[in-house]
Amino acid sequence: MRVLRMAAAAVAVLAAVGGAQAKDWSKVRIGTEGAYPPFNSLTSDGQLVGFDVDIAKALCEEMKVECEFITSDWDGIIPGLQAGKYDAIIASMSITDERKQKVDFTNKYYNTPPAIAVPKDSTIAGTTDADLSGIALGAQSSTTHSNYAEEKLGSADLKLYPTPDEYKLDIASGRIDAVIDDVVVLSDWLETEDGACCKILGTLTPDPVINGEGAGIAIRKDDVELKDKFNAALEAILANGKYKEINDKYFTFDVYGG
Structure with missing residues (x-):
C-alpha cells in the first residue's frame, strides 16, 4: 500500500513539474x-x-x-x-x-531571389563570377547573400557590412562597384532618392543549399x-x-x- 502511495505521489510531482514547464x-x-x-x-x-x-x-x-x-x-x-x-x-x-x-x-x-545592383554608369556586363572578377562587391555580413557571394562569386573582392545602410552609402559614393541582396530590398531602395545612383544589373539563380x-x-x-x-x-x-x-x-x- 505504501508503495502505491509513493508511486501516486511521484506521478503527482512529475505532473506538477510538467505543468510548471508548460509555456503560456x-x-x-x-x-x-x-x-x-x-x-x-x-x-x-x-x-x-x-x-x-x-x-x-x-x-x-x-x-x-x-x-x-x-x-x-x-x-x-x-x-x-x-x-x-x-x-x-x-x-x-x-x-x-x-x-x-x-x-x-x-x-x-x-x-524571393537575390540580385546584383550597380551604379547606373557601370560598365559591368553581367552577374557571373567572370563578369564580377576583381570588382568590389558589397554585402551584409552573416546573410545568405554574403554566403552566396563567397561561394559563387569568389573572383570579386567581397566587402562585408553590418547593415545594408552601410553598403548603400559606399556604392552611392563610389567606394564599391556593386552590391548583392534580395531583389525586393534592392528594388525598394532604387525607388528612393538615395538609390537614384544605381540600377539592378540582374537577378541570380538561388542555390537551395546556400539560399535555403x-x-x-x-x-x-x-x-x-x-x-x-x-x-x-x-x-x-x-x-x-x-x-x-x-x-x-x-x-x-x-x-x-x-
Whole structure:
C-alpha cells in the first residue's frame, strides 16, 4: 500500500513539474532587425514597419496572442533567441541547413531571389563570377547573400557590412562597384532618392543549399508548440486573404513564391 502511495505521489510531482514547464503563449516576443526595408525598418519616430512586421501582427492576431517586438542587430539575432530575449525571429531570415543546427523554423512565409545592383554608369556586363572578377562587391555580413557571394562569386573582392545602410552609402559614393541582396530590398531602395545612383544589373539563380527554402520564422528547438501555432496561423492567413492583403500593400507581385 505504501508503495502505491509513493508511486501516486511521484506521478503527482512529475505532473506538477510538467505543468510548471508548460509555456503560456498568450504573449509572444518577436525579434526583428529594423534595418531591412521594405521588410522591416524603423520610422523616424521609432515605429517598426514593413512586410515582416505586418505578417507578424497578422499571425499574432490569428493565434489570439499579444505581440511584443524587440529589435536586435542582425549578427546577434540568433544568439538573442537562444538566450531567451524573445520567442521568435521574424526578420526575413532564410531557412538554411546551417541555421537549422541552431534553431528550428516554421514553413516559409516568402521566397524571393537575390540580385546584383550597380551604379547606373557601370560598365559591368553581367552577374557571373567572370563578369564580377576583381570588382568590389558589397554585402551584409552573416546573410545568405554574403554566403552566396563567397561561394559563387569568389573572383570579386567581397566587402562585408553590418547593415545594408552601410553598403548603400559606399556604392552611392563610389567606394564599391556593386552590391548583392534580395531583389525586393534592392528594388525598394532604387525607388528612393538615395538609390537614384544605381540600377539592378540582374537577378541570380538561388542555390537551395546556400539560399535555403525561403524566409521562415525562427523558433527555439524545444518550442514545438509555438512553431505549430505559427504554421497553423500562416496557413490560415494564406487561405483567408489576409496574406494577399499585406502582400499587395508592399508589392505588385506575389512574394510567397512557388
